[in-house]
Amino acid sequence: MISRLCKTLAYAVTLLSLGSGLPSTQARVADRIGVVDAPSPSSPNSHYPGNRAPLMPSAFNKLPIGSVRPEGWVREQLRLMADGFTGHLPEISQWCKFQDSAWANPKGQGKFGWEEMPYWLKGFTDLGYVLGDQRIIGEARKWIEAILAGQREDGYFGTEENLKTPDIWPNMVVLYALRSHYEATGDPRIVPFVTRYFRWLTTVPKEKLLPGSWQQVRGGDNLDSIYWVYNRTGDDWLLDLARLNHERTADWAHGIASWHGVNIAQGFREPAQYYQQSHDLRDLRATLRDYDTVYSQYAQVPGGIYGADENARKDHYGPRQGTETCAMVEMMWSCEMLTAITGDTRWADRCEDVAFNSFPASTTPDLKGLHYLTCPNQIQLDRTNKAPMIENEGDMFSYNPFESRCCQHNVAFGWPYFAEHLWMATPGNGLAAVLYGPCSVVAKVGKDFEVNITETTDYPFGDTITFAIYTARAARFPLFLRVPGWCQRPQVAINGEQFDVATATKGWIHLDRTWKEGDRVELVLPMDIAVRVWARNQNSISVDRGPLTYSLRIGENWQRYGGTDQWPAFEVFPTTSWNFGLVVDPRKPASSITVAKRVEKLAPQPFTVENAPVSLKVEARRIRQWKQESNGLIGELQPSPVSSEELTETVTLIPMGCARLRVSAFPRISDGKDARPWK
Numbered sequence: 001m002i003s004r005l006c007k008t009l010a011y012a013v014t015l016l017s018l019g020s021g022l023p024s025t026q027a028r029v030a031d032r033i034g035v036v037d038a039p040s041p042s043s044p045n046s047h048y049p050g051n052r053a054p055l056m057p058s059a060f061n062k063l064p065i066g067s068v069r070p071e072g073w074v075r076e077q078l079r080l081m082a083d084g085f086t087g088h089l090p091e092i093s094q095w096c097k098f099q100d101s102a103w104a105n106p107k108g109q110g111k112f113g114w115e116e117m118p119y120w121l122k123g124f125t126d127l128g129y130v131l132g133d134q135r136i137i138g139e140a141r142k143w144i145e146a147i148l149a150g151q152r153e154d155g156y157f158g159t160e161e162n163l164k165t166p167d168i169w170p171n172m173v174v175l176y177a178l179r180s181h182y183e184a185t186g187d188p189r190i191v192p193f194v195t196r197y198f199r200w201l202t203t204v205p206k207e208k209l210l211p212g213s214w215q216q217v218r219g220g221d222n223l224d225s226i227y228w229v230y231n232r233t234g235d236d237w238l239l240d241l242a243r244l245n246h247e248r249t250a251d252w253a254h255g256i257a258s259w260h261g262v263n264i265a266q267g268f269r270e271p272a273q274y275y276q277q278s279h280d281l282r283d284l285r286a287t288l289r290d291y292d293t294v295y296s297q298y299a300q301v302p303g304g305i306y307g308a309d310e311n312a313r314k315d316h317y318g319p320r321q322g323t324e325t326c327a328m329v330e331m332m333w334s335c336e337m338l339t340a341i342t343g344d345t346r347w348a349d350r351c352e353d354v355a356f357n358s359f360p361a362s363t364t365p366d367l368k369g370l371h372y373l374t375c376p377n378q379i380q381l382d383r384t385n386k387a388p389m390i391e392n393e394g395d396m397f398s399y400n401p402f403e404s405r406c407c408q409h410n411v412a413f414g415w416p417y418f419a420e421h422l423w424m425a426t427p428g429n430g431l432a433a434v435l436y437g438p439c440s441v442v443a444k445v446g447k448d449f450e451v452n453i454t455e456t457t458d459y460p461f462g463d464t465i466t467f468a469i470y471t472a473r474a475a476r477f478p479l480f481l482r483v484p485g486w487c488q489r490p491q492v493a494i495n496g497e498q499f500d501v502a503t504a505t506k507g508w509i510h511l512d513r514t515w516k517e518g519d520r521v522e523l524v525l526p527m528d529i530a531v532r533v534w535a536r537n538q539n540s541i542s543v544d545r546g547p548l549t550y551s552l553r554i555g556e557n558w559q560r561y562g563g564t565d566q567w568p569a570f571e572v573f574p575t576t577s578w579n580f581g582l583v584v585d586p587r588k589p590a591s592s593i594t595v596a597k598r599v600e601k602l603a604p605q606p607f608t609v610e611n612a613p614v615s616l617k618v619e620a621r622r623i624r625q626w627k628q629e630s631n632g633l634i635g636e637l638q639p640s641p642v643s644s645e646e647l648t649e650t651v652t653l654i655p656m657g658c659a660r661l662r663v664s665a666f667p668r669i670s671d672g673k674d675a676r677p678w679k
Contacts, residue, residue, distance in 0.1 A: 031512070031513040032478070032510065032511075032512035032513065033494075033499050033510070033511055033512070033513070034509075034510055035483075035501065035502060035507055035508065035509055035510060036480075036507055036508050036510045037343075037506075037507040037508070038059050038342070038343025038344065038507065038508065039059055039060070039343055039426045039427050039428070039430070039432070039478070039480060039508070039510075040427060040428075041056075041057035041058075041059070041427050042427065043427050043428040043429075044057060044427055045061050045425045045426065045427055045428070045429055045430075046429060047425065047429060047443070047444040047445075047448070048061040048062070048063060048064070048425040048443075048444075049061065049231050049232060050231065050425075051227070051231060051276060052230060052231050052234055054239075054277070054279075055227065055230075055231070055276045055277055056275065056276045056277075056279060056341075057427065058276070058340050058341050059339070059340060059341065059342055059343025059426075059427075060339065060340040060343065060424035060425065060426055060432055060434065061340070061424060061425040061426075062340065062420070062421070062424060062425070063420070063423060063424060063425055063441070063443055064183040064184070065126060065129045065130060065180050065183045065184050065420055066129050066130065066132070066183075066184055067423070067441055067442055067443050068130070068419060068420055068421075068422050068423050068439055068440075068441050069130075069439060069440045069441070069442075070130065070419040070422070070437065070438070070439045071438040071439050071440065072437070072438030072439075072457075072458075072602065073437070073438065073602055073604065073605070073606050073607075074415070074418075074419055074422075074437040074438060074439060075131075075419075075438075075439075076604040076605050077367070077415045077605075078127060078130060078131050078415055078416065078419060079131065080366060080367040080605065081127055081367050081412070081415060081416075082127060082131060082133055082136060083366075083367075084363075084366060084367035084368045084401075085367070085368055085369065085370070085401040085408070085567060086120070086123065086124065086127065086367065086411065086412045087124075087127070087136060089120050089124070089408070089409065089412075090139075092401055092402060092408075092567060093116065093120070093402075093408060093409065094111075094112065095112045095114075095116035095117050095120075095405075095409065096116070096117050096120055096409070097112075098142065098143070098146075100112055101113065101117055102159035102160065102161065103117050103118070103143065103146065103147060103150075103158070103159065103174075104143065104146040105146075105150065106146075106149055106150050107150070107160065108150055108157075108158055108159040108160040108161075108162075108163070109159075109160050110159070113158070113159030113160075113161050113162060113170070114159075114161075114162070114167075114170055115169065115170045115173060115214075115406070115409075116405065116406070116408075116409045117143070117409070118170045118171075118173035118174045118177070119173055119406065119409035119410040119412065119413075120409040120410075120412050121140060121143050121144075121173075121174065121177045122173050122174075122176045122177045122180075122410075122412065122413050123410070123411070123412025123413030123414070123416055123417075124136060124139070124140050124177075124412050125140040125144070125177040125180050125181055126177075126180050126413060126416035126417065126420065127412065127415075127416045128140050129180060129181075129183075129184040130416050130419050130420060140177070140181070141181075143177075144177065144178065144181050147174060147178070148189055148193060151193060151196065151197070152200075154200050154203070155196035155197050155198075155199050155200030155201075156197065156200045157171065157174075157193070157197055158170060158171050158174070165208070165211060166204065166208065167213070167215055168201070168210070168215055168222065169213070169214045169215035169218060171197070172215070172218065172221040172222045172225065173221070175194060175197075175222075175225040176221075176225070176413075178190050178193070178194065179194075179225065179228055191229060191232050191233065194225065194228075194229045195229055195233060195235070198226060198229065198238060198241055201241060202237065202240075202241055206244065206248070209244065209245075209248045210222075210245070210248040210249060214263070216248070216249060216250045217249075217250040217257055217258045217260075217263040217266075217267045218263065218266045218267060219245055219246070219248065219249030219250065219267075219270060220249065220252075220266060220267060220269055220270030220273050221266060222245055223242055223245050223246060223249070223270065223273050223274065224273060224337070226238055226241055226242045226245060227242065227273075227276065227277075230242070239277060242274075242277055243277070246270070246274045246277075249267075249270055250267060252267050252268055252270045252271050252286065252287070252290055253271045253282070253283060253286040254286070255290070255293070256268075256290060256293060256294065259308070259311045259312045259313075260308070260310065260311050261306070261308025261309070261310065261311060261312060261323060261324050261326075261327040262324055262326045262327045262330055262406075264290075264294055264306070264308065264312065264327070265326075265327045265328075265330035265331040265334060266330045266334065268287055268290040268291055268294065268334070269287055269334045269337060269338055270287075271283040271284070271286035271287045271290075272284050272286070272287035272288075272338055272341055272342070273337070273341070275287075275341075276341060284342070287338070294306050294312065296536075297312070297317060297536075298312045298317045298321075300317065300534045300535070300536035300537050301317075301318070301319040301321075301376045301534060301537060301542075301664075301665050302319070302357065302376050302532070302534075302542035302544075302549040302656065302664045302665055303323075303353070303354070303357045303358040303376045303549065303656060303664065304331075304350060304352075304353025304354040304357055304358055305323045305327065305328055305331060305353075305354050305358050306323065306327075307319075307321030307322065307323060307375075308321075308323055308324070308327060309321055309322045309323070309324075309373055309390045309391045309392065309396070310324070310391040310392050311391060313391065316389075316391075317536070317537070318377075318537055318538075318636060318637060318665075319375065319376035319377040319537060319540070319637065319664065319665035320375050320376075320377045320378065320389075320633055320634050320636070321375060321390075322372075322373025322374055322375040322378070322390060322396065322397075323358065323373065323374060323375070324372060324373060324406075324407060325359075325362040325363075325370055325371075325372065325373075325374065325404070325407035325410070325411050325414075326406050326407045326410045326411070328354050328358055328359045328362060328374070328414065329359070329410060329411060329413060329414035329417075330410075331350075331351075331354050332351050332354050332355055332359070332414060332417065332418060333413070333417055335347040335348065335350045335351035335354075336348075336351055336417060336418075336421040336434075336435075339351070339421075339424075339434055340421075340424060343508075345482050345483065345484070345485065345506065345507060345508065346485060348434050348435055348482055348484075349484050349485045349486070349547075351418070351421075351435060352435060352436075352460065352484070352547050353547065353549075355414075355418055355435075356460050356547055356548055356655070356656075356657050357548065357549045357655070357656040357657055358374055358376075358656070358657070359414060359657070360607035360657035360658070361374050361607075361656070361657060361659065361660050361662065362374045362407075362411065363399070363411070364399045364570065364660075365605055365607065365608045366605075368401055368567060368568070369399035369400055369401045369563070369567070369568070369569060369570060370399060370400075370401070370404055370407060370408065370411055371396065371397055371398055371399050371400070371403075371404065372392075372395075372396045372397075372403070372404040372407055373390065373396045373397060375662075376542075376551075376656070376662065376664040376665050377634050377637075377662065377663050377664060377665055378397070378634065378660075378661065378662050379554065379574050379578045379628060379634045379661055379662075379663065380397070380571075380572070380573055380574060380628065380632040380633075380634075380661070381397045381398055381399065381570075381571055381572040381573075381660065381661065382397060382398060382571045382572075382573070382632050383395040383397075383398045383561065383571060384631055384632050385631070386631045386632065386633055389631070389633055390633075397632075398561070398569060398570065398571045398572075399569065399570045399571075399572070400562065400563060400569035400570075401563060401567040401569070402563060402567070402569065403569075418435065419437075419439070421434055421435055422434065422435045422436070422437055422439050422441070422455075423439070423441040423443070423453075425443065426478060426480055428477070428478050428512075429444070429445050429446050429447070429477055429478075430445060430477045430478030430479060430480065430512070431443055431445060431451075431453065431477070431478075431479055431480070432479075432480035432481075432482070432508065433455065433465075433467070433479075433480070433481050433482060434482060435482075436455070436457060436459040436460070436465055436482070437455070437457065437459060437460075438455060438456060438457055438458075438459075439454075439455050440452060440453065440454040440455065441453050441455070445475055445477035446475040446476055446477040447475075449471060449472075449473065449475035449477075450471070450472070451469065451470065451471045451475060451477070451515070452469075452470040452471070453467050453468065453469055453470070454467070454468045454470070455467055456468070458602055458613065459525075459547075460546060460547045460548055460655075461548070461602065461606065461613040461614050461655070462598075462613075463524055463525050463526055463527045463546065464522065464523070464524050464525075465481075465522070465523045465524075465525070466520060466521070466522050466523075467479075467481075467520065467521040467522075467523070468518075468519075468520050469515045469516070469517070469518070469519040469520070469521075470517060470518075471515060471516065471517055472517070474514050474515065474516040474517075475514065475515055476512070476513065476514040476515070477512075477515065478510060478511065478512040479510075479511040479512075479515075479521070480508040480509070480510055480511075481508060481509040481511070481521075481523050482508055482509075483501075483506055483507060483508065483509060483525075484525060484546075484547060485506060486528075486530070486544070486546060486547065487525045487526065487527075487546070488526070488528065489526050490509065490523065490524070490525055490526075491522075491523070491524040491526070492509055492511075492521065492522070492523050492524075493521070493522045494511070494513075494519065494520070494521050495519060495520055496520075509523070525546065527545050527546030527547075528545070528546075528590070529543065529544070529545050529589050529590045529593050529595075529616070530543075530544045530545075530589060531543055531544070531584055531586040531589040531593075532544065532586075533586050533668075534665060537637060537665060538637040538638060538639045538640055538667075539639060539640040539641070539668065540637050540640055540665040540666060540667060540668070541582060541584065541586060541640070541665070541666050541667075541668050542664055542665055542666065543582070543584075543589070543593060543616065543618070543653060543666075545595070545614065545616065548614070548655045548656065548657070549655070549656045549664060550615075550616050550653035550654060550655060550656065550664070551653060551654060551655070551656045551658075551659040551662040551663060551664040552578060552580060552651060552652075552653060552659070552662070552663040552664075552666075553576075553609060553612075553615070553651070553652040553653065553654045553659070554574050554575075554576055554578050554609075554659065554661040554662070554663070555574060555575030555576035555609075556572050556573075556574070556575065556609060556660060556661055557572065557573045557574070557575050558570050558571075558572050559571050559572070559573065572660055572661060574661050577622060578634070578661070578663050579622055579623050579624070579626040579627070580620040580621065580622055580623065580649075580651055580663070580666065581620060581621055581622075581623050581640070581642050581644060581666055581667035581668060581669040582618055582619070582620050582666045582667075582668055582669060583618075583619040583620060583621060583648060583668075583669045584618060584619070584668065586668070592618060592619060593616050593617070593618045594616065594617045594618075595614065595615075595616060596615045596616060596617040596652065597612070597613075597614060597615040598613065598614055599613045599614075606658070607655075607657045607658050608658055609654060609658055609659065609660075611658070612654035612655055612658040613655075614654075614655065615652050615653060615654050616652070616653040616654075617650050617651075617652060617653075618650070618651060618653060619648050619649070619650055619651075620648070620649055620650070620651040620666075620669070621644040621646045621647070621648055621649065621669045622644065622646040622649070623642060623644055623646075623667060623669075623678050624646065625677075625678040625679070626638075626667070626678055634663070637665065637667060638667065638676070638678055638679060639676055640667045640668040640670075641667075641668045641669065641670030641672065641674055641675045641676070642667045642668065642669055642670070642675060642676060642677075642678055643669070643670070643671070643675035643676060643677050643678075644669050644678075
């Protein structure tokens, strides 16, 4: 008991030292309504598996898949996925054809057996269970049954080819699909299957465990599944394996182990994952340091993600550098995981930044095509080669359901994982609204009550979120509502009664009370207009309103060039001018930018130019000398402020996620003496 208390106190001190801690004084009075930096781990959740000792208690526990039912625009992304290329990838991708796949062969033999099908199955399985789509569930189950049937007596599963090294990277991805299947069905075969596999892994000679390439830099994915099965079995030898896995993973604790864009998105979190076992603050700080190192150099642009058009490269960090779709979905997942481990709201903010501003433009609005790279400034999506300014040769920008081999498959888990993490379980048998979007959640709370909470909102386009509580009998449990870092004046009311929340509150609004049928909580997150100045990128500016960054509205001309009638490939060309600088005062942006359009009802798919729910009006001037390059790339930015003798016009900005053609990092126009002509 004393040892356990010491660990709890040590964890609390850890959180405090990182800006996350125990409830503030406000939270101790008036039915415990106030603000906390993070939930206290002192009382674990008895309904949903969390970290077993000696692992650190986590701030949040994942709810089983299916607990969260997305609605509104979130559900529409998933429905479009089901009808789009993700839901029909075996018709499109040679790597997902059952008859040719080594993953479907009892002896692991076949043409294709590396990461592609596992990438797809990881998201496809979750898509089926989150939507409740029986067609998708049935097809995913066919693959899962084949994988289960192919496990060897020694515990290894997977393809014969991958066993030679061995290369266990694809297996790490498959384990996520098996975990989701277990959450949804309780299939009693899964935990023993995974346990036998990890037993086999202990027999692999140390020098052959994670020997290099993707598996070494992405070893954190394996670590996550080791902890997952340990938390369900309590087998101590799994912690020994976890320690070895950490030692054999690329050394992210002492710097950036790989500058490959997707490796960064997956690898930087590994020290914080291992911190759960090591209890060493240096591990947690290593992840924070890695994030800051990458973002301070290559993410000095809007959109929430860094430029790495394959690798993050010296002197290639402007807003026309692209990011792989793979890196976006992996960064979202890393942020979701780190939110659960630490309770730090910054990770949820960062997840939303990528999800709302960069990720939607990686696919066509109907989710029937995707491209490899998405950039903050990207004015033409054509097939022409843009190397060496873009690292890879060939077509990186056009939308084609048959191309972008890794992203074509890995994109599948982006929206399903986002939907699953809208809500999480908390210590003290409570619930937390972690990410915001229209949905409902059914979960156990308190002593053993089931509660249904519906979340009605237009967020991220609107500022009001309403939670309606449905419970068969009164139940006391804590409810945590995230205060985004950009919000200065959050407001909360329970059944119409307003409660004071400190100005510039950061962290979680903590509502610990006895809830009854029909209770309603209204959270308002006022969305102010703000302008960011990107000093590292020529003092360019971007415009934000709440969680959304805004991009110039550019007319789009979609031209089909290939594919099939069902799965067409498109190039997109601009039909309106794009070379504008903004006439704004970064210190007083609201004086020169106005909210111009708010629709009464969101379109099912709001992430399009036509359906943009909110737009901004801002004064601007053309910069005639700012031109498109011969390869279709937008011209590089030049230092702001910039002079322009053109007439001032009013232009329209729309959310970045609505804009496939986009200018989101703008030159700033000035008539002052410091303004420079565009060369």
